[in-house]
Amino acid sequence: MKYWTKLIAVSLWLSLVVTVNSWPQISLTGYFIATENCPALQSFKKGTNPGNIGLTPDMAYELIGKNKVEASHYRIRVKNADPKERWVSASCGFIITDCKKSGINTGSSSNPDSSLPEYLLAISWQPAFCQNHPLKAECETQDTNRYDASHFTLHGLWPQPESNIYCNVSNVNKNLDSRNIWAQLPQPDISPATFEDLIEVMPGVASYLHLHEWIKHGTCYSPTPEEYFVESIMLTEQINSSVVRDFFAENIGKTIRVSDIKAKFNEAFGPGAGDKVNVKCSKGMITELWINLQGDITSRSNLSTLLLQADSVSSNCQAGLIDPVGYQ
Known part of the structure; x- marks a missing residue:
């Protein structure tokens, strides 16, 4: 009985670890406007960057998502990269999002502002x-x-x-x-x-x-x-x-x-x-x-x-x- 109890406990723990580590990104629809020449990473945790891809300042990139509500990183598509989907630091630019499509409150003032000329x-x-x-x-x-x-x-x-x-x-x-x-x-x-x-x-x-x-x-x-x-x-x-x-x-x-x-x-x-x-x-x-x-x-x-x-x-x-x- 103790063996089975331990086995179940270990299985539950492993399941929890997998769930936490594979927690999905928060999806967004819009654009990431680069302001800095920052690396576009395949994994920001590991720092991997196949092709040594960097952002071009003032370029708009398709926005896919963010890593959490108060984002430290955004997920974008880089046209000529392989793989195309990359993570970039939130400090490297700003986002323009379509809240109707994403259904997400980004907590950011970077959405299009009707008061702009x-x-x-x-x-x-x-x-x-x-x-x-x-x-x-x-x-x-x-x-x-x-x-x-x-x-x-x-x-x-x-x-x-x-x-x-x-x-x-x-x-x-x-x-x-x-x-x-x-x-x-x-x-x-x-x-x-x-x-x-x-x-x-x-x-x-x-x-x-x-x-x-x-x-x-x-x-x-x-x-x-x-x-x-x-x-x-x-x-x-x-x-x-x-x-x-x-x-x-x-x-x-x-x-x-x-x-x-x-x-x-x-x-x-x-x-x-x-x-x-x-x-x-x-x-x-x-x-x-x-x-x-x-x-x-x-x-x-x-x-x-x-x-x-x-x-x-x-x-x-x-x-x-x-x-x-x-x-x-």
């Missing part, structure tokens, strides 16, 4: 724009060697909601702007270096688009036009330096699907980023991308974070032509 970044595919506006000055001079033949151009960065316009603008300038008499609007005070960058990324400067954008939208964005244009250019350049722009350039003259554009945004800026992009089409051509952003923008902001915090949006078309330079 919202913006719409509008970028154009200039050959398609010129197809519809051939008499614009910037369109009369467009050729295949110019930057805007194969890169996105800046239309504007618009504080939301859309009624948030003309902040502290005189009635005279409002009237000039609303009547499209942009050439008579005051010149914004920006540095020569910024203006040089603006000419490249916003060819509409030739038609005084920058004067219109500052008066209508920029005045509600920042106290100075320098800040407004520097940060607008910075955001556009992040897209032009990504696989999104590469995908467009490689498919000039071809019709592409909106779903593929969204997939490229996910690849470049993290899972879910493509859901924040409204692809605008006209006459069978892709003309613009309207991109929802949320968060405080500075000259060092990362587009991934601004995208992931923003609201999702639908598109008005399913596919469109990447128009080449020249009139069809």
Whole structure:
């Protein structure tokens, strides 16, 4: 009898040990935004890191879970790692979670905050724009060697909601702007270096688009036009330096699907980023991308974070032509 009693006791103890050691992680749905170059571990208890994988600061990673309610580590997926599922220290970044999906109260204030400012970044595919506006000055001079033949151009960065316009603008300038008499609007005070960058990324400067954008939208964005244009250019350049722009350039003259554009945004800026992009089409051509952003923008902001915090949006078309330079 004593033998069986001891055997049962040992079995129960072993069962308890196994249960405790294999206690499941708390599942989460969302993203982990890295702020440090920390190791991504297969086991944080053992410190194992196959492939010597590290986080890339400002990169968004798919969030899977956490080790306990007051998390010391988060479980994420790292795209090019083997195995992909890794543990990272909670001190290496912050999380953006969807509480409706996870059903978990993280005890964290890192969920998207509706009090954060919202913006719409509008970028154009200039050959398609010129197809519809051939008499614009910037369109009369467009050729295949110019930057805007194969890169996105800046239309504007618009504080939301859309009624948030003309902040502290005189009635005279409002009237000039609303009547499209942009050439008579005051010149914004920006540095020569910024203006040089603006000419490249916003060819509409030739038609005084920058004067219109500052008066209508920029005045509600920042106290100075320098800040407004520097940060607008910075955001556009992040897209032009990504696989999104590469995908467009490689498919000039071809019709592409909106779903593929969204997939490229996910690849470049993290899972879910493509859901924040409204692809605008006209006459069978892709003309613009309207991109929802949320968060405080500075000259060092990362587009991934601004995208992931923003609201999702639908598109008005399913596919469109990447128009080449020249009139069809």
